[in-house]
Amino acid sequence: MKGASLAERIREQARADAAELGSIGLATVLVGDDPASHVYVSKKHEAALAAGIESIDRRLSAETSQEELVAVLDELNADDAVDGILVQLPLPDQIDAEVVLRAVDPIKDVDGFHPFNAGRLYAGQPTFVPATALGIMVMLEDYGVELTGARAVIVGRSTIVGKPVAHLLLGANATVTICHSRTRELGVETGAADVLVVAIGRPGLVTPDMVKEGAAVVDVGITRTDAGLVGDVAPDVAERAGFLTPVPGGVGPMTIAMLLSNTVKAARYRRELLAFP
Numbered sequence: 001m002k003g004a005s006l007a008e009r010i011r012e013q014a015r016a017d018a019a020e021l022g023s024i025g026l027a028t029v030l031v032g033d034d035p036a037s038h039v040y041v042s043k044k045h046e047a048a049l050a051a052g053i054e055s056i057d058r059r060l061s062a063e064t065s066q067e068e069l070v071a072v073l074d075e076l077n078a079d080d081a082v083d084g085i086l087v088q089l090p091l092p093d094q095i096d097a098e099v100v101l102r103a104v105d106p107i108k109d110v111d112g113f114h115p116f117n118a119g120r121l122y123a124g125q126p127t128f129v130p131a132t133a134l135g136i137m138v139m140l141e142d143y144g145v146e147l148t149g150a151r152a153v154i155v156g157r158s159t160i161v162g163k164p165v166a167h168l169l170l171g172a173n174a175t176v177t178i179c180h181s182r183t184r185e186l187g188v189e190t191g192a193a194d195v196l197v198v199a200i201g202r203p204g205l206v207t208p209d210m211v212k213e214g215a216a217v218v219d220v221g222i223t224r225t226d227a228g229l230v231g232d233v234a235p236d237v238a239e240r241a242g243f244l245t246p247v248p249g250g251v252g253p254m255t256i257a258m259l260l261s262n263t264v265k266a267a268r269y270r271r272e273l274l275a276f277p
């Protein structure tokens with residue numbers, strides 16, 4: 001399951017929607033000097049500009065206080081030119097990420113991390129959904145993976161991927177199991193999965209003997225090694241799986257594409273073209 005071509009279709013739709021809606025603004029807030037975070041934010045800005053979405057780039061020093069960061073978010077919340085706000089994680093140690101994420105106006109929370117939007121997902125009435133989780137579901141649908149009645153196993157319980165994708169799969173009528181670092185006999189659980197999503201950040205964790213023949217396997221993990229970028233799933237799982245997302249080129253392109261889609265959705269909410277609860 002390659003994400004690049006599907007992601008490009010979603011970007012094209014975002015571009016068409018942005019042209020129809022008029023000026024749309026996406027603000028990113030980055031605190032500190034983490035090189036990877038700077039790369040991620042730059043890629044998001046490039047994608048937004050290519051889709052005709054205005055980018056507002058706020059980069060703050062690593063010494064920024066929590067109060068100063070919240071003040072920046074208050075400004076962006078009040079700015080009518082800003083439809084979506086994204087706070088790049090991780091944040092420096094002096095800042096409580098939970099406090100910061102709650103400071104983003106829920107109607108502009110294109111990451112889907114605010115408790116209001118997370119609660120809507122939990123209740124089965126999603127507004128904004130974290131982009132990676134949403135991208136996984138769109139990929140599974142695009143490739144015709146049957147979810148109703150399927151056994152889905154997720155390895156990883158993060159609020160960015162594991163938990164939201166579990167709720168989305170439940171909503172699609174799959175039978176869902178969440179595994180994590182304390183799970184006993186992980187291979188027994190993964191080996192029973194019709195759909196396996198792995199997002200734990202341990203290179204090569206899942207090997208062919210842990211995968212059911214013909215399963216759809218989504219590898220979310222990405223780790224930089226001397227040999228290049230590698231995922232949480234060993235490449236030779238492809239010989240056993242029915243579908244396997246490559247690393248890189250699988251889930252990654254979908255994440256940014258779905259962020260653009262969420263930003264367009266935020267613009268529709270703010271223009272009252274969609275009803276925000």
